[in-house]
Amino acid sequence: MMEEIKNFWLDIKSALEFKLFEIQDYSISLYNILIVVLVFIAIRLLVNGLERLLKRQLSDKKNFTEGKLIAFTKIGKYIIYVLGFILALKSVNINITPILIGSSALFVGLGFGLQEAFRDFVAGIMLLFEGDVMVGDVVEMENETVGVVKQINLRTSKVRTRDGIMMIVPNSQLTNDRVINWSNSNRLTRFRVDVGVAYGSDTKLVEKLLLECADKEETITERIKPFVMFQNFGDSSLDFSLYFWSEEVWRIERTKSRLRFSIDQAFRDNKVTIPFPQRDLHFKSKDISLKD
Known part of the structure; x- marks a missing residue:
């Protein structure tokens, strides 16, 4: 055996x-x-x-x-x-x-060519350790793109936009560029909707209608009351802004859209006009005498 x-x-x-x-x-x-x-x-x-x-x-x-x-x-x-x-x-x-x-000489040459990759690598470590941007956060980048962070790797991160597009973002862009992290902010965030009305409109009525529209919107919090600012005497309109607070950061554009529909209907019902931009042109005429 x-x-x-x-x-x-x-x-x-x-x-x-x-x-x-x-x-x-x-x-x-x-x-x-x-x-x-x-x-x-x-x-x-x-x-x-x-x-x-x-x-x-x-x-x-x-x-x-x-x-x-x-x-x-x-x-x-x-x-x-x-x-x-x-x-x-x-x-x-x-x-x-x-x-x-x-291959030492090759590594030196690669070092110059891979500076961007190394910068992204260091930025990835910073993101993972510091936690300024984490998976699941809603971020707004410099180009005004808003998305949810789905994955953070050592060199790049994946961000899904509202359109469902998966973006591959270099980590250095998240650390060096101006990035708004809506998830790290206070849960209640202030937003606004701008609107202009025709000259001669009742400004108090405009304020009342805007606040009523805000009160009807369910995604606007009741803890902090909305308010209206008379912003300016514009070229063609009296400019107002409706300020409100909401926790619906990711779907805030839907909230703004519903508000605009509501404001438009309220203005129509109360004969408040939203003017078209207009320009007045003045021509000076001169008498031209024709001689035979």
């Missing part, structure tokens, strides 16, 4: 030592391939275990946000992948020292 086991092991060893190819002093055997496969399986198991461990150990801490948890997990994954890659190269008898020395 022992002799059979010994012979079986020798057969396996002989099969594993079979060289798939050989170039000068370098060769790869089935044993090397098996080690590489086992290394990558171990890396995968280690990454999954690390993720579960971090979630279990850090999720209970009050000062540890979800962004920091994601940051630690992603950085840990990268470290494990790099170490695993080096170990895999070692297992197939590849010496990485000459590779690193020989």
Whole structure:
């Protein structure tokens, strides 16, 4: 029995030592391939275990946000992948020292070309650790695009707009540009709807109608009363603004649209006119005498 086991092991060893190819002093055997496969399986198991461990150990801490948890997990994954890659190269008898020395000049050149990517990478770490922008936040970027942050990676983030478009945004844009995080603001946010009425309109009636329209809108909070500002004597109209507070940040454009419909109907019912822009042109005429 022992002799059979010994012979079986020798057969396996002989099969594993079979060289798939050989170039000068370098060769790869089935044993090397098996080690590489086992290394990558171990890396995968280690990454999954690390993720579960971090979630279990850090999720209970009050000062540890979800962004920091994601940051630690992603950085840990990268470290494990790099170490695993080096170990895999070692297992197939590849010496990485000459590779690193020989490619140092290449790395310098890549460094200049990858400045933007490195800046985005650093910005991603800042976002994940600081938590200024987190997954699920409603943000408004410099180009007035409003969207929900769906994912934050180390280099880019994914933002879904109101139109359902998934935008891939460089993280440096979220840290360096002016970005409004509506979710980090007070739950109650102030908005306004502008409207102009014709000269000669009853301004007190206009104020009353605007406030009545605001009171009818369910998404406008009752905790802070809306108010109307007489903004200006415009070129063609008396300009008013209706200010109100709402928690419906993501759907605020729908609220504004319903308000405009309501205001238009209220003005029609009460004979309040919204004027067209107009320009008065004055021509000076001169008498032209015709001589025969």
